[in-house]
Amino acid sequence: MNRVRDPFNLHNLTLNRPGTIAAINILRATATTAATEFRDRAEKAAASAAQQAVETAAKAAEFAEQAAERTRDAIGAVAEAAEAAAKEVERALDQGFQSQSDLEQGVLLPAAEEPPEEEDIEDQMASFSIPRHVPSFTDPVRQAEDRLWAATRQRAGQGAGGGVLGGVQDKVGGFLNPDRTSLPMYKDKPYGYGPGGGRPRPLLRKKRVLGFLTLVVLGLLWFTGFFDEHHERAVAKLGDWGWLSSDTKARSKADWLRRRERVVEAMELSWDAYERYAWGYDEFHPVSKTGRNMAPKGLGWIIIDSLDTLMIMNLTSRVTHAREWISKSLTWDQDQDVNTFETTIRMLGGLLSAYYLSTEYPNLAPITDDDIGAPGEDLYLEKARDLADRLMSAFDTPSGIPYASVNLGKFQGLPSHADNGASSTAEATTLQLEFKYLANLTGEKDFWDRSEKVMQVLDDNQAPDGLVPIYIQPSTGHFHTSNIRLGSRGDSYYEYLIKQYLQTKKAEPVYQDMWNDALHGIRKHLVTYTENSGFTIVGERPNGLKGNLSPKMDHLVCFLPGTIALAATEGLSEREARKKPGFWNKQREADMKLARELVQTCWGMYRYMATGLAAEITYFKIPSDPLPESSSQHTSPPDSIFDDPAGPEATWRKDYEVHHFDAHNLQRPETVESLFYMYRITGDVKYREWGWEMFKSFVNYTAVEDGGGFTSLSNANVIPPVTKDNMESFWMAETLKYFYLLFSPEDLLPLDKVVFNTEAHPLPVFEVGRLLKTGWERKARTGETKSA
DSSP states (O other), X not given: OOOOOOTTOGGGOOTTSTTXXXXXXXXXXXXXXXXXXXXXXXXXXXXXXXXXXXXXXXXXXXXXXXXXXXXXXXHHHHHHHHHHHHHHHHHHHHHHTOOHHHHHHTXXXXXXXXXXXXXXXXXXXXXXXXXXXXXOTTOHHHHHHHHHHHHHHHHHHHXXXXXXXXXXXXXXXXXXXXXXXSOOTTOOOOTTOSTTOSOOOOGGGSHHHHHHHHHHHHHHHHHTXXXXXXXXXHTOOGGGXXXXXXXXXXXXXXXXXXXXHHHHHHHHHHHHHHHHHSTTOSEEETTTTEEEOSSTTOOOHHHHHHHHHHHHTTOHHHHHHHHHHHHHTOOOOSSOEEEXXXXXIIIIHHHHHHHHHHHHOTTSXXXXXXXXXXXXXXXXXXXXXXXXHHHGGGGOSSSSOOOSEEETTTTEEEOOSSGGGOEXXXXXXXXXXXXXXXXXXXXXXXXXXXXXXXXXXXXXXXXXXXXXXXXXXXXXXXXXXXXXOSSTTTHHHXXXXXXXXXXTTTOOHHHHHHHHHHHHHHHHHTEEEOSSSOOEEEOBBTTOTTSOXXXXXXXXXXXXXXXXXXXXXXXXXXXXXXXXXXXXXHHHHHHHHHHHHHHHHHHHHHHHSTTSXXXXXXXXXXXXXXXXXXXXXXXXXXXXXXXXXXXXXXXXXXXXXXXXXXXXXXXXXXXHHHHHHHHHHHOXXXXXXXXXXXXXXXXXXXXXTTTTEEOOEEESSSSSOEEOOOBOHXXXXXXXXXXXXXXXXXXXXXXXXXXXXXXXOEEEOOOOOSSSSOOOOOOOOOOOOOBO
C-alpha cells in the first residue's frame, strides 16, 4: 500500500500505544490554535499596512476618517479570508482523522495489534514494486544531511517559535517520535527546515493561502486608490473642508502657516487634476476633463508656467515629473506661430525662474539632476536659450519694435493680423526683464541690446505726461491710435518701467524717470473718485488725453496699487524706507496713500460680486465733472463700508456696476498680487485677511467635483456660478503663488532681492558690468506725440 506523505511519522503509531488519542487531540487543538493565531496576525498585518497607506496618501487630518473606513473594510475582508483559510485547515485535519475506526482500518495508519498472516504478506509483496531509486542510508551526503537536520532540530527547540505555528510541530513531532533526529525517508521537509535555519515557516507562506491573501489585499488597496499617487488628494470632497465656513481670524504665525497649507492643497488639487486628465497639453478643461495642444507637439504652456510655483511650494515629486517632461518631450522646433509676448513671459520667464530657483535655492524641491556638475544642471537654461534664439526673430523689424508673433520652427517674425499690423504697446515693452536676465547669464549682449532698443524707440515718441497709446507700429516705431488705458495692452508697460530700474540694482535711472513721468500722468489724467462713496479709480481715455474719461477699470488695472507701493519704497518695507536717511519724502508718502486707496477699490470689486470673485471689467459711477486727483473735496471711505448692514441696498454698491458680458472671472492674479506687495511693504494684516477671504471664494465657487481641480467662470455674479470649463495657466503660475507668498514669512523671496515678471516668475536682482549697461539716453521733452 502506498503511504500518505507523513511528516509527523504517524505510520509508526498504533492506537494501543499510550497517549495516542491524546496526541491526536493535541494535534487538532494546536492546528486550530495556529489557524486562529494566523488570523489574528493577518488582521494586525493588514491593519498596519492599511495605516501606512493612509499616512502616505493623506497629509491633512480631514482625510483620516475616510481612510479609516477603507482600512476597516480592508481588515474585515482580510479577516474573513483568514477565517476561511483556518476553516480549510481544520476541515483538512478532520478529514485526515475522521474516526478511530479509520485508524484501525489503516486508512492513514496501519493497525498493528495482530501480526498479519503469511499469505497476506505474500499477496502484499506480490503487488509491491521496488522503487527505481532506492535511497542509500550509508551515503555520505545522506549522513551529512542527517547531521544538519539534527542540528536544525536542536536550534528549533532552543529558538523562539516564530511564525504562525510557532513550535507546534516540535511539540507534536517530539511526542510522536522522540528519537527522530534524521531526515524523513523521502525528504518531506517540515516547515521549520530550509536554508534559513531552524526558524519555523508560518502557514502564511503556503503558496495557495499566501497567493489568495495577496490578491485580496492588493485588490482592496487598488480599490481604495493606494497605488494612485495623487488620487486621494485630487478627489477629496471640497465640502468636507470645514475651514471654508470659518470666520475665525488668524492670530499667530502658525495660523497663517496653516492657511498657507490650504493654498498648497489647492495647488496640489489643480496640478494633480491636470496631470491626470491633460498631462502634456497646453490647455486644460477641468469640467469636461480634457486637454488640447496649441502646437503639434505641445509647448509646455501649463507645465513650464507652473514649474516655479511647484518649486516654491517644495512639491518635489511634481517638480520631478514636470522636469522629466521638459527633458524628454519639450521641443521648440515646430512649425508653429506663437505670440511673442505671451511666450516670453510664460515660457522664457518660467524656464529662467526655474533655473534661478534651482541654483540659488537648492533646498526648494531639491532634485539631484539640478546639482552642480550633474548632466542636467543647465536643462532649464539650455531650453530657455533655444527659445530665446527663436523669439529674437520678432525683433527683425525696420524700427526695432518686435512683431506680435513668431514662427518658432522657421525663426520668422510675423506682424499682427489685426490692427493694421500694429503691436500691442504693453506686449512690445514687457520682454525686457527676461531678455536682460538671459543676457546676464549667457553674456550674449544681443539679447540685452535688442530688448533695450524697444524702450528707446518708444520713448523717442515723447508721449505727453508719460502716458502711451496701446498700439505701436513695428514698421515705423510710431504709436497707432490714441487710446490710453492701464488695462489690457497698456498695463505691463508701466509695470516694467520700475522693475527694470530695480532689476539692475538701480543702475539704470532712466527707467525710474520714465516711471515717475508716467505716474504723474496717471494722477493728472486717469485718477478720479466715485460719486457716492468716494472710491479712488483709474479710468481710461479711449480718445486720447483730450477726450473724456471713461470710468471703466479692467481687473488687470489692479496690478497698479502694488506696483506703486513697490516703487515708493524700492522693495524695502515702509518702516525701513521711512528710517532711511534722505529717502522718504512727501511724494513717496502721497504714492503710498494712492496705493492704499486703489487696493481698497479693487477689494470692493470682489465684495460687490455674488460669489466674492471680481468681474473681468467693472464700471464706476462718477460725477459728470470728475474730480481731479488729490481734490480737497475727496475723503476716502473707511474699510468698514463694505460691512454695511444694508447689504444689497448699501450706498457703496451704487458706485459699482458690472455689465452682463463682463461678469466672467478668469482666476486672475492682479488683486492678490497687490495684496502681497501691500502686506510685505506696510505689514498691515488686513491685506492678508482680504486675501484669505478671496482665496475661500475661489475654493468655494471655482472648484470642480470629481477631482477636476478649479475652473474659470462665465458668470461670477450668480450662485451657483456659471462655469467656463477652462483653467488658465496663470491660476497656478500667478494666483496661487501670490496667495502662498501672502501667507508666507517675509524672508521668502524678499522684494529687495528679486523682481517678479508680469507672470509672477521671480528673477534675481543683479549688477550690471561694462558690457551690459544702458545704451541710450532720453531726448529732451517737447510734449508732442508722433502718430502713424
